[in-house]
Amino acid sequence: MNENLRQRKTDFAKYLHEELLKKPPYWWQQSTAEFILTKDVGDTKNDHFHYSEETIIKFDxxxxxxxxxxxxxxxxxxxxxxxxxxxxxxxxxxxxxxxxxxxxxxxxxxxxNKDVIIQLNREGFFIKTMEHAVSWDHLAASYIKKDNSGESTRHYLIMVYYDELKDEFVKTEHYVDGLDMPYETIALYIEYWKIRTGNTTTVV
Incomplete structure (x- = not known):
């Protein structure tokens, strides 16, 4: 990965983080969504973790x-x-x-419901809503979104990555409740693969 792309990733990740955490200007515009970095979610869940050459997540x-x-x-x-x-x-x-x-x-x-929903390995990551797998080098940020607008909290995985064909950053989002792995463990595996493949993008 060239230095220019690395800097673009870092700058975009910081911008995105500021935007997601920005509070509405008025008290009655209370946001119902909470965005948490996967590294912060994964830190709270360290059980049921198994080292493997590939992580496959399907419908439960x-x-x-x-x-x-x-x-x-x-x-x-x-x-x-x-x-x-x-x-x-x-x-x-x-x-x-x-x-x-x-x-x-x-x-x-x-x-x-029988298809692979999320696939993580050394080559990259793939989510069902994506057209193709993406290299970890192109990942700019990953979040768990907690949607509190309903009677119960719904959880979504958000992956923001650089698309070479479009030359822009793209966001993919997928509902992760009802899968055969809890969202905390999904976040933990994402951080595991980021570290294993040398993805060092951080948000300050």
């Missing part, structure tokens, strides 16, 4: 299946209720049950 099918078990049980109870009430020949009720079962099962059976 087992946990999603467990979460859906309650809805399957409700549908089964509904089926028994229909049978007990003597409405077994009511086609509309059975259609409703089938539709509910389909709504629950469809997200679990999508092909995209």
């Amino acid at each position: 099918f087992k946990r999603a299946l467990n979460s859906s078990a309650l809805f399957f049980a409700i549908n089964l109870l509904l089926m028994f209720y229909i049978w007990f009430k003597g409405n077994a020949h009511d086609i509309n009720l059975w259609i409703m049950v089938v539709v509910l079962m389909g709504v629950i099962a469809y997200p679990l059976l999508q092909r995209s």
Whole structure:
């Protein structure tokens, strides 16, 4: 990596950090998002870490299946209720049950849920929302975004990197709740690979 790109990365990372941490000018414009550097998130989570030649993160099918078990049980109870009430020949009720079962099962059976969501190795990093893998040398900054706008906090991984074809810095963002690795451990692995590949970009 040439010195010019290294300096551009450093300058852009500092600018981005200042922008993300900037507070709204008025008290009623309270931000619902919190941005934390992956190195600060990763420092809080050091268990379940295993050294390997590649880190693969996918959709947590087992946990999603467990979460859906309650809805399957409700549908089964509904089926028994229909049978007990003597409405077994009511086609509309059975259609409703089938539709509910389909709504629950469809997200679990999508092909995209079986694909690699995040891939980290010596050559670079890849996130499903990206067109191709990117070298660690081109990474300018990485954050975990905590979105507090809903009833529960949602977590997103943000990777900002230099795109050689566009000659500009690009941001990719992906929702990381529901994956087979918690967001803290994802942040820890990102820092591990940054260190292992010599990515020394820091934000002051």
